[in-house]
Amino acid sequence: MEYVVGVDVGATRTRIGFFTKGRELVHVDSFETPREGGDAITREIVYRLTSLSSRIGGRVAAVGVGTIGPLDIVRGRVVRAPNVRTGSFELKEPIEEALRVPTYVVNDCVAAAWGEYLVGAGRGSSNVVYVTLSTGIGGGAVVDGHLLLGKDGNAHEIGHVVLDYSGRFVCGCGGPGHWEGIASGANIPRTAGIVAREWSEPGTVAYRRALEGRLSPEELFEYWYSGDPFAGHLVNFLAEVNAAGIASAANVYDPEVLTVGGSIALRNPRFFELIVKSVEKYLVCRAPRITLTPLGENAVLVGAAMVAVSPPPNLARIQGGRR
Ligand SMILES: [Zn+2]
Known part of the structure; x- marks a missing residue:
């Protein structure tokens, strides 16, 4: 064999x-x-x-x-x-x-x-973008059937596009306001703390965990499913950030298919749906088909x-x- x-x-x-x-x-x-x-x-x-x-x-x-x-x-x-x-x-x-x-x-x-281009969601399409929402945020793109690599193989580090100018969020790379610095799994506890300090409504369980800097992504989604208002507010904020990032990737590469993987998206399909709903208002290109990767983990x-x-x-x- x-x-x-x-x-x-x-x-x-x-x-x-x-x-x-x-x-x-x-x-x-x-x-x-x-x-x-x-x-x-x-x-x-x-x-x-x-x-x-x-x-x-x-x-x-x-x-x-x-x-x-x-x-x-x-x-x-x-x-x-x-x-x-x-x-x-x-x-x-x-x-x-x-x-x-x-x-x-x-x-x-x-x-x-x-993989998506040859055997996954992008099969039969010439323009395919993959985005991972996980511990970090990253992407890859096939444009006109050509896999983009860059001079050192580091093309499309899309997790480091700037989505916020307020100076509140600093990425692990040191850059201000990067997509990954706000919405990646590793940064959600810190982002939760920042959003909690700006929250003016009554405190909730998720809010108190967030203030302590200890609200993990898993906890956040559990509190959201159970109806915690602060968790709902934070999830909406993160969905908006991810929608802006995904739309920016689509605007840059004009794909037919944009496929999303990574544990944050794959384990929380309701969150993924929320993101997709918000993508359109940030698009300038004709909308791609946006889907969770069929290849999963x-x-x-x-x-x-x-x-x-x-x-x-x-x-x-x-x-x-x-x-
Ligand atoms: Zn960065």
């Missing part, structure tokens, strides 16, 4: 998926991304990949990796950024050396966009495997052929 392997390298968890050439996911390994970062991440991925492929048997034809960034796409590695705990680490070269198969490395949302994993199965020509030019 011949397999294609997809790897989803996240800030907290990494997953490895073995797919048959018929694109069926037959085995998944999931583990905590080593907290010490750097080389430890590379070592763990290579160790897991080699031991899995010998345990499963058969032949691995190619590996695709979708990873947290920022990237150095020429070398196929992650480079240090001030707001990334994991530091720098190699991916392409050590995986290729260990498995002796072609290996491609792209940003995680870029992988997901390619596997969007990056499937996308990474699809990058290995059918590498986009521009990526093949940069990373094609083993070194």
